Amino acid sequence: MSALTAPGAHAGTGVAPPPWTWDLPPGVPAPLVPADNPMTSDKVELGRRLFHDTALSITGTVSCATCHRQDLAFTDGLPQAVGATGQSHPRGSMSLVNVAYASVLTWGNPLMTNLEAQLLVPMFGDHPVEMGMAGHEGAILARLRTDKTYTLLFAAAFPGPDPVTLHHLAQAIAAFERSIVSFRSPYDRYRYGHDASAISDAAKRGEALFFGERLECHHCHGGLTFADDERTATTALAEVQFHNTGLYNLGGSGAYPVGNTGVHEITDKAEDMGAFKAPTLRNIALTAPYMHDGSIHTLSEVLDHYAAGGRTLKDGPHAGVGADNPHKDPLIQGFTLTEPEKADIIAFLESLTDQALLTDPRFKDPFSK
The missing domain is CATH 1.10.760.10 (Cytochrome c-like domain)
Incomplete structure (x- = not known):
C-alpha cells in the first residue's frame, strides 16, 4: 500500500495527489472505487x-x-x-x-x-x-x-x-x-502464496469440509471475502443476497423479534422475514459474538446451529424451532458433524485471522500516544 504523505503535501501546488496503491496478493483484484471519490x-x-x-x-x-x-x-x-x-x-x-x-x-x-x-x-x-x-x-x-x-x-x-x-x-x-x-492470514499464505506449511493439517481438512457439498458453507461464504456480496473493480454485476438461517421462529409463525426482522423491515414482504446479510468470515475468530444480534457466542455453537438446520429456543419470548421457519433459506438443511470434524472446521476458520491487521500502523488511532 502506498506510504502516507505528509499533511498538506499537495495543497495549493496544482499537482494531483498520487494514485493509491493497494496492498494485494497476486491475482486478487482491486475493489471497486466510486469515480467521484478516488483513493489518495x-x-x-x-x-x-x-x-x-x-x-x-x-x-x-x-x-x-x-x-x-x-x-x-x-x-x-x-x-x-x-x-x-x-x-x-x-x-x-x-x-x-x-x-x-x-x-x-x-x-x-x-x-x-x-x-x-x-x-x-x-x-x-x-x-x-x-x-x-x-x-x-x-x-x-x-x-x-x-x-x-x-x-x-x-x-x-x-x-x-x-x-x-x-x-x-x-x-x-x-x-x-x-x-x-x-489478505495476510495464514490461509492467504497457503492459498495465494502457495506455502503448504502456512496452515495445519486440521485446517486443511476443515477447508475440504467447508468447501464440500455436505455442509454447503461456501455457498454463502465464498470468494475473496468469504461472503456472497463481493464486488471488485473487474466485476460487471454484484448479486446482493440475504438469508434467513432459522435463528428464530417465534411461536412457529416464522417471525423474528420485532424491530430486528432484517430485509423485511425495508420491504414488508413475508418472504424477507429474518433475511440478513452473510458477513465475511475473514478474522471470524476475533469477531464474537455471532449472528446479527450477537445471540450465539462461540464458533462451536454457530456450527451446532447450522448442523441442526436452525436454532431451537425451548422457552421464553423467542421460543420456537428455527429449523421449521417457513422463510428459511433452502440451503440451511442441517448436517451431521463429528467432534473431530468440528475441530477441523474451527481450525480452518481460525486460519483466516490476519494478525498483522490488528497492529498495522496504517489503521491505528492517530490520537493515541
Missing part, C-alpha cells in the same frame, strides 16, 4: 483521523473506532452496538475489513450500497442514536475549520476553494474504510 494517500490519512476522532460524537466520547476496533478486526465485541448516549442498537457492529469489496453494507438493508452515504447514518441518525450529531452539523464544520491540523489535512485531500465540508468528511472516512484490506 492524503484523503485516507484525513479519514483515519476523522474515524478515530471522539469529538465527532455528541458526548465527545465515541468515534467510529469505538464500534470498529482495530484489535477486534474492526468490530467491538458486543452483542449489539451501544451509542454515545447509551442507547443500544438492535444489531452488532459488522467488521469493516474488506468493506471496499462489499456490494451491500448493512445487516438488512439492500438499498445501502454506498459507504459515503452509509456512514452518515451512525453520525446523524436518531433511530437509534449512535454518534448523535443530528442538528450539530454547523458545530462540526466550525471546529474542523479552526483546527490547524484538520485545515491542512482537508486542503491536501481536497484542493479547492472550500475543502472543509460534510461531503468531504464523508468521502475521507469512506476512503479510509476502503483502505482496510486484509
Whole structure:
C-alpha cells in the first residue's frame, strides 16, 4: 500500500495527489472505487483521523473506532452496538475489513450500497442514536475549520476553494474504510502464496469440509471475502443476497423479534422475514459474538446451529424451532458433524485471522500516544 504523505503535501501546488496503491496478493483484484471519490494517500490519512476522532460524537466520547476496533478486526465485541448516549442498537457492529469489496453494507438493508452515504447514518441518525450529531452539523464544520491540523489535512485531500465540508468528511472516512484490506492470514499464505506449511493439517481438512457439498458453507461464504456480496473493480454485476438461517421462529409463525426482522423491515414482504446479510468470515475468530444480534457466542455453537438446520429456543419470548421457519433459506438443511470434524472446521476458520491487521500502523488511532 502506498506510504502516507505528509499533511498538506499537495495543497495549493496544482499537482494531483498520487494514485493509491493497494496492498494485494497476486491475482486478487482491486475493489471497486466510486469515480467521484478516488483513493489518495492524503484523503485516507484525513479519514483515519476523522474515524478515530471522539469529538465527532455528541458526548465527545465515541468515534467510529469505538464500534470498529482495530484489535477486534474492526468490530467491538458486543452483542449489539451501544451509542454515545447509551442507547443500544438492535444489531452488532459488522467488521469493516474488506468493506471496499462489499456490494451491500448493512445487516438488512439492500438499498445501502454506498459507504459515503452509509456512514452518515451512525453520525446523524436518531433511530437509534449512535454518534448523535443530528442538528450539530454547523458545530462540526466550525471546529474542523479552526483546527490547524484538520485545515491542512482537508486542503491536501481536497484542493479547492472550500475543502472543509460534510461531503468531504464523508468521502475521507469512506476512503479510509476502503483502505482496510486484509489478505495476510495464514490461509492467504497457503492459498495465494502457495506455502503448504502456512496452515495445519486440521485446517486443511476443515477447508475440504467447508468447501464440500455436505455442509454447503461456501455457498454463502465464498470468494475473496468469504461472503456472497463481493464486488471488485473487474466485476460487471454484484448479486446482493440475504438469508434467513432459522435463528428464530417465534411461536412457529416464522417471525423474528420485532424491530430486528432484517430485509423485511425495508420491504414488508413475508418472504424477507429474518433475511440478513452473510458477513465475511475473514478474522471470524476475533469477531464474537455471532449472528446479527450477537445471540450465539462461540464458533462451536454457530456450527451446532447450522448442523441442526436452525436454532431451537425451548422457552421464553423467542421460543420456537428455527429449523421449521417457513422463510428459511433452502440451503440451511442441517448436517451431521463429528467432534473431530468440528475441530477441523474451527481450525480452518481460525486460519483466516490476519494478525498483522490488528497492529498495522496504517489503521491505528492517530490520537493515541
